[in-house]
Amino acid sequence: VSVPDADVVRDVRRGDREAFGHLVRKYQARTFGLALMLVRQPAGAEEVTQDAFVRAFTYLRDFDDARPFYPWLASIAVRLAQNWLLKHGRTIRREGTLIEHAPEPATTTSALTALVADEESRQLWQSVAALSSGERTAVILYYRDEMAVVDIARALGVSSGTIKTLLFRARGHLRSRLEAAGIDHEEKPT
């Protein structure tokens, strides 16, 4: 039986620390996947994921339980990933430009894609991972995590318009890459 996140958060706030484990188990894969896309290094992604959950627990009193839990957790993970990149000299934090023009890490995506089992998913991961940091973050949060544009904008500290632009550009880049990889991405009539 799936317990609503708001109920779990309430239990944790009442002092049931173990209840937080439910949220960790539920969101660890999504958060790790997001962190991995951002830092593109498994060890760094694990560090970011751990820190995101610990920070979420520490600041749970600030969470508005009228809102969904994951976007709040994702916004923490994104900030921590940005800090991690900054600490490792891989990006320059400048509001509004960070996610669009951040220098890319030199790490290859092989370590990243090794964590994905099937070949087609691996190709897709590779294509997404090759996007700019802003585009891949927006793609992961919008398509895979099904977050609203406004929530993504809040998490990344940019405008909704910027997110829409990033998603538009990302689709174009992905189409080109998937075409090159021979993966079907044809539009279907709606």
Next chain:
Amino acid sequence: MTYRPTFEVDDALSMRLAALAQPAVPRDLTGIVMARIARIEDADAAGGSVAAATGELRERPAARGWPAAAAAAAVVGLAAGLALVVSGYGAPINIVSPLDGGLTEGLVSMPATASAAAILTVGVVLYTAGLFAPLRVRSRM
């Protein structure tokens, strides 16, 4: 007719991205996170005890000082009163209301002896010091 933004188009690419496989999560990530949280909570709890103990230590001087100051003030007050009575020995003390003219007669005169004056002075000084002595407890923050 309305158009959705291009990134909302329900095409194969969107579906592929929505179904993007999750990477394998590091082993026992939940356990590690919960252990870290437990350590932080324990450290916080220990810190809280230390703070409480520190608070007690900080409160002790004030708590111990207040009764001592009150006792000292009482002793000094008694001594001053005694000196007053002793120095004015023999003179009747009239405690009748001034409205009845009681205080106009038989008022106790100020002590003329040096020792009595010194005792009175010390008493007044201690009383005044007691009035302005710092009694507030320091903040724990």
